[in-house]
Amino acid sequence: MIQIAKSRPIPAPLPTRGTRHRQQLEALHTADPAACEVPDNTILHSRDGIYNDTGVKTQLRADQHDKCCYCESLFTATSYGDVEHFRPKAGYQQEWEGPLHKPGYYWLAYDWNNLFFSCQICNQDYKGNYFPLANHAAARAKTHHDDISQEKPLLLNPALDAPQHHLTFVKDAIKDLDDRGKASIKGYGLDRPELIKSRVDHLKGLQYARMVGAFKFTLPLDPREDEFLQELNLTIAEGKQAAAEATRLWREAAFDAAEFAGMVRANFPHLPQQ
Ligand SMILES: [Zn+2]
Structure with missing residues (x-):
């Protein structure tokens, strides 16, 4: 939330x-x-x-x-x-x-x-x-x-209410900070298994975006960059575009419009929120 x-x-x-x-x-x-x-x-x-x-x-x-x-x-x-x-x-x-x-x-x-x-x-x-x-x-x-x-x-x-004062996240797991957080996790089903799976997948996607965003694709290529291009059959120019898009995804992951922004903010408090 x-x-x-x-x-x-x-x-x-x-x-x-x-x-x-x-x-x-x-x-x-x-x-x-x-x-x-x-x-x-x-x-x-x-x-x-x-x-x-x-x-x-x-x-x-x-x-x-x-x-x-x-x-x-x-x-x-x-x-x-x-x-x-x-x-x-x-x-x-x-x-x-x-x-x-x-x-x-x-x-x-x-x-x-x-x-x-x-x-x-x-x-x-x-x-x-x-x-x-x-x-x-x-x-x-x-x-x-x-x-x-x-x-x-x-x-x-x-x-x-400011939900972050009442509940928080440790990775994908949601934790109550007081009675209101506890009631809300139960009342809204915020710890249901399907939702936890979605949050796990989201965090994995962000970790991947963070990694790809750090790729520079300047010669000579780092072995991980080379493997990335070969596996996805991309040119160096396309790899640079993918890195720019991954960086944008990572930088905007805590924006109001981003999915699971509350979880992202709790895990990565240094990310900008707008
Ligand atoms: Zn819902």
């Missing part, structure tokens, strides 16, 4: 259609608050046509450089991805795989600050409705009259 800057202005359907439907949801809740707490009720059902609008998704993707807000995978070549609600809109779980409490944060279903772009695995296989608070009993916001600023979420908010 890295911190994400949410751009302005807020995409069109949220302040217009989103605000109108939020007001309808709030009126439904006001009419019968108890009914909205009954398990399995769908009184406060939000409209995915609003928060899933193309303009919303496009702006989220641009802000996040097409990466998942949690795992930082560049996954859009093989899957659509979800518009994800940080505070779950339909119901919440305080405990991992615990009971689902209703209602959810229905009044934030169209709130730009509550929306992110995530891969389906982080969102659907892991986080889902899990939204634990450190002060659940005292400060859980349960209606649109309550103040979410009093809540102390255990999950890291990609826009508000």
Whole structure:
């Protein structure tokens, strides 16, 4: 994870259609608050046509450089991805795989600050409705009259929190630095085997880029340079181009737009971040 800057202005359907439907949801809740707490009720059902609008998704993707807000995978070549609600809109779980409490944060279903772009695995296989608070009993916001600023979420908010203060990486392995890091690794599945494999491959690719980037291809060739050119059937000029591209990959590996930038920054703190 890295911190994400949410751009302005807020995409069109949220302040217009989103605000109108939020007001309808709030009126439904006001009419019968108890009914909205009954398990399995769908009184406060939000409209995915609003928060899933193309303009919303496009702006989220641009802000996040097409990466998942949690795992930082560049996954859009093989899957659509979800518009994800940080505070779950339909119901919440305080405990991992615990009971689902209703209602959810229905009044934030169209709130730009509550929306992110995530891969389906982080969102659907892991986080889902899990939204634990450190002060659940005292400060859980349960209606649109309550103040979410009093809540102390255990999950890291990609826009508000600096993830590097709560979790870090030792090579490909993710480590928590406090309770919020621990909850986020579990809640977002940041230590799942498939993701660790992707991070291992990414680090190997960077090590290779660092090595190739150091090749000069001036005569007489170093034996490793000669082997590189012969194996890839490249001319010296093409080898120089490959070295320049490898150097660029290495130098930009910790940029916001780079895949797994959080892991790269933890391992190579001297690399520029922009
Ligand atoms: Zn993800």
